[in-house]
Amino acid sequence: MNMLALTILLPLIGFVLLAFSRGRWSENLSATVGVGSVGLAALVTAFVGVDFFANGKQAVSVPLWTWMSVGDFNVGFNLVLDGLSLTMLSVVTGVGFLIHMFASWYMRGEEGYSRFFAYTNLFIASMVVLVLADNLLLMYLGWEGVGLCSYLLIGFYYTDPKNGAAAMKAFVVTRVGDVFLAFALFILYNELGTLNFREMVELAPAHFEAGNNMLWWATLMLLGGAVGKSAQLPLQTWLADAMAGPTPVSALIHAATMVTAGVYLIARTHGLFLMTPEILHLVG
Numbered sequence: 001m002n003m004l005a006l007t008i009l010l011p012l013i014g015f016v017l018l019a020f021s022r023g024r025w026s027e028n029l030s031a032t033v034g035v036g037s038v039g040l041a042a043l044v045t046a047f048v049g050v051d052f053f054a055n056g057k058q059a060v061s062v063p064l065w066t067w068m069s070v071g072d073f074n075v076g077f078n079l080v081l082d083g084l085s086l087t088m089l090s091v092v093t094g095v096g097f098l099i100h101m102f103a104s105w106y107m108r109g110e111e112g113y114s115r116f117f118a119y120t121n122l123f124i125a126s127m128v129v130l131v132l133a134d135n136l137l138l139m140y141l142g143w144e145g146v147g148l149c150s151y152l153l154i155g156f157y158y159t160d161p162k163n164g165a166a167a168m169k170a171f172v173v174t175r176v177g178d179v180f181l182a183f184a185l186f187i188l189y190n191e192l193g194t195l196n197f198r199e200m201v202e203l204a205p206a207h208f209e210a211g212n213n214m215l216w217w218a219t220l221m222l223l224g225g226a227v228g229k230s231a232q233l234p235l236q237t238w239l240a241d242a243m244a245g246p247t248p249v250s251a252l253i254h255a256a257t258m259v260t261a262g263v264y265l266i267a268r269t270h271g272l273f274l275m276t277p278e279i280l281h282l283v284g
Contacts, residue, residue, distance in 0.1 A: 003044050003047060003048055006040075006044045018117050031104040031117065039101075042093040045094070064076070075195065089132065099248050106247060123258075136197065144178065147171065147174050150170060152167075154249065163245070166242065173235055174229060175228075177262075190214075205275065218272065226263070229262040242254065
């Protein structure tokens with residue numbers, strides 16, 4: 001399952017190459033790198049999916065390295081592959097590849113052609129990190145990366161002040177949801193001592209049985225984060241302004257990946273929501 005890391009590495013390499021080209025590459029070369037990196041990531045996803053089903057659909061965790069280690073606080077850059085993450089990964093890389101193919105034609109002749117594909121490659125890499133993360137902190141890294149890329153892509157035509165204002169509005173409004181998610185992260189680690197999704201679900205029942213209601217607040221904060229990223233009431237005001245970006249950006253943000261990140265967050269932490277039926281009713 002080391003191939004799983006390639007789904008992040010390939011679009012990330014594409015981003016680095018396009019960023020350092022500084023617009024000097026031809027449109028054909030930029031499109032080849034930008035589209036090809038995401039296409040290869042989609043191909044790797046297909047191979048990973050075949051291997052997953054061949055091995056009896058068993059969930060696997062792929063430890064890559066220790067990301068943070070401060071005292072007793074250790075966070076690994078670990079990836080998880082199960083039915084949920086594979087489904088979302090297929091959507092991100094598969095639909096992302098199709099959008100990149102369309103964009104290679106649609107953006108022809110536009111100023112900043114290479115810059116566009118650099119941003120979209122970074123967006124895909126961030127989204128894959130979000131999807132494959134086995135802990136909430138690593139997911140938060142991808143979550144913020146997606147938010148940054150949405151700001152860059154919505155404000156792609158930055159010479160028009162209206163587009164810059166639309167990008168800033170989207171960035172600020174989605175940050176409100178991110179603050180809620182950050183609070184959830186702090187509460188969960190303080191109460192459970194871990195941010196690993198599987199371990200949180202295993203440890204949480206004992207806290208509820210002891211009468212601890214802090215996890216109720218944690219799931220409420222998780223819902224707030226999902227509301228912000230998925231553009232639900234009352235944090236939906238940025239979505240219409242996101243149309244200021246190129247059409248392929250709208251496809252990435254509105255339809256394919258970013259607005260589904262909030263749904264994925266709730267699905268990944270559904271075990272915690274099952275323990276707080278009041279918050280689950282709010283989700284419904």
